[in-house]
Amino acid sequence: MTDNDSGTFPSQPYWETKKLAEMSREEWEALCDGCGKCCLHKLQDEDDDFVYYTSVACRLLDCETCQCKDYPNRTVHVPDCVQLSRENVDTLNWMPSTCAYRLLSEGKGLPDWHPLVTGNRDSTFMAGMSVRGMVISEDDAHPDLTRYIVKWPA
Secondary structure (H helix, E strand, O other), rough: OOOOOOOOOOOOHHHHOOOOHHOOHHHHHOOOOOHHHHEEEEEEEOOOOEEEEEEEEEEEEEEEOOOOHHHHHHHHHOOOOOOOOOOOOOHHOOOOOHHHHHHHHHHOOOOOOHHHHHOOOOOOHHHHOOOOOOEEEEEHHOOHHHEEEEOOEE
């Protein structure tokens, strides 16, 4: 398959040639690796601003598939759901270090296990980078989230 009439092969993948601000909506959405880490409840230390991840997920996250149960309407059901955008990606210091949006905004590449690299949507899970099956819904959690602080997702 060629990318033009000159017979050349397709050039580099779009995430290696485009800035986040230049990506189409489809390209932007495809960057999500489906890890579910951004959907975990986090606690921020008031003294040093350190962010602690918990094993408690938003009630809309399907804990077995790491997919939002109502992605298009998530902010209606969860008003404080942060909608990642080109405008705020550089300011969200709580995004996991493995997040494609964060990596690309920092000028880094995608990890070799990322679904866009592997062509396999389950590669995030297979690489141990997903919270699939490792978290509980906020509906099932004790109100004291400090009981659920974990080190593994960040």
